[in-house]
Amino acid sequence: MNAPETLSRWTRPESSRVPFWAYTDAQLYRQELDKIFYGPHWSYVGLEVEIPNIGDYRLTSIGERQVIMVRDRVAPKDRGTDPGIRVVENRCAHRGVRFCQQPHGNARSFVCPYHQWTYKLNGELAGLPFKDGVKAAEADGSPCVQGGMPADFDLKANGLTRLRVAVLHGLVFATFSDEAEPLADYLGPNILPWLDRIFKGRPLTLLGYNRQRIPGNWKLMMENIKDPYHPGLLHTWFVTFGLWRADQKSRMVMDGHGRHAVMVSRRNDGGENKTVTEGVTSFKANMVLNDARLLDVVPEPWWKVPDPSNPGTEIMPTVTMITLFPSLIIQQQVNSLSTRHIVPRGEGEFDFVWTHFGFADDTPEMTQRRLRQANLFGPAGFVSADDGEVIEFSQDGFRQWGEDGNTLCELGGTGTGGSEHMVTETLIRSMYAYWRKVMGV
DSSP states (O other): OOGGGGGGGGOSSSSOBTTTTTOHHHHHHHIIIIISSSSSSEEEEGHHHHHHSSTEEEEETTTTTEEEEEEOOGGGGGGTTTTOOEEEEEEEETTOOOOOOSSEEEOEEOTTTEEEEOTTTTSSSETTTTTTOEEEOTTSSSSEEOOOOOOOOOOGGSSSSSSSEEEEEEEEEESSSSOOOOOOHHHHHHHHHHHHHHHTTTOEEEEEEEEEEEEOOHHHHHHHHTOOSHHHOOHHHHHHSSOOOOOSEEEEOTTTTOOOEEEEEOOOOOOOOHHHTTTTTTTOOTOOOSSSSGGGOOGGGGOOEEOTSSSSEEESSEEEHHHHHHHEEEEEEEEEEEEEEEOOSSSOOOOEEEEEEEETTHHHHHHHHHHHGGGGGGGOOOTTTHHHHHHHHHHHHHHHHOOOBBOOOOOOOSSOBBBBBSSSHHHHHHHHHHHHHTTTT
């Protein structure tokens, strides 16, 4: 397939000016689905804790394709190496029916309601009605068989689309591609220590979900979380109470391709610091909490780890925002923990699914603390509602101007690479440098 003409219109060598058509072109968006979401990339599909028992399943999505994450039976000899998690496409191999309609549940097998093709939990076709035809009799009374599948019909060749699956510390990823590199290589050595810090050796517990549909291009949410300096400007809560702002010690980490990133920071006491608050209209010096428990932050032992960038030293962030291209954000914002799943719904719309979690050994008090602090986030969160709104405003502006405009992401220069501060747009530039290579623009 030849690239559409629109793909040749990126006229600058650097990735610091993103053309508006990158967010609004429908033909480009279809190619993004094929090259990124259905291509050689790993996409997040859920948490292992969401399907604890054999037969438990949950509907989820990769790009616009709905898939089923399900826990399968595992032979005793394979239990040390096989986590038993399968991901299959929710599309019957017979007539293309989206056969599973319940968002979650437990099943011994999957049955298509149209013609009752039955599939094992791993997606293999187990059987179908009238495969061998129907016994009948000819007019003269001699036996015959009516119908039936061709003699060479093979059950094993007609199952569901089965995806490659990788499970890391309870995080479940899948890919449609046989060419995707192993998950650990895809994430890279710069990112893995930050995933280990949160998840390694800690069984998770599920706390709840939020879901919203945001009228903007899916990449805008990746940009938003790779943008470290807007929180101290856009979010009153962050700048006033010191959760994330420019006078904090911070670090921007990325993988070798620039596609994944970790924004690392340490909370301060907030309040007025004219270096970063003077002229910032979102800073409210007189803003106080009616219920101080909302920011009842308790440091946790796992926050402090050996510093991956400085061997022999330790680091203790209060915030890590991990973006795993193309579809996952993992948030640790003080005691609040969540995954955020980006599900594209067209060039100008995406679903955003929040899964809040804790650890199996949390005390009841810590669980309540995590839930209270989660009120800062989600669709109606005191902080995150701002992000959904400005993403919509951005998409409106792109449409209003037309395809000849472009964004400007040049804070900190026009190059790519990591940073030891948050007054930069380097993570956005780095992601688009990678995106351009994948998309051939």
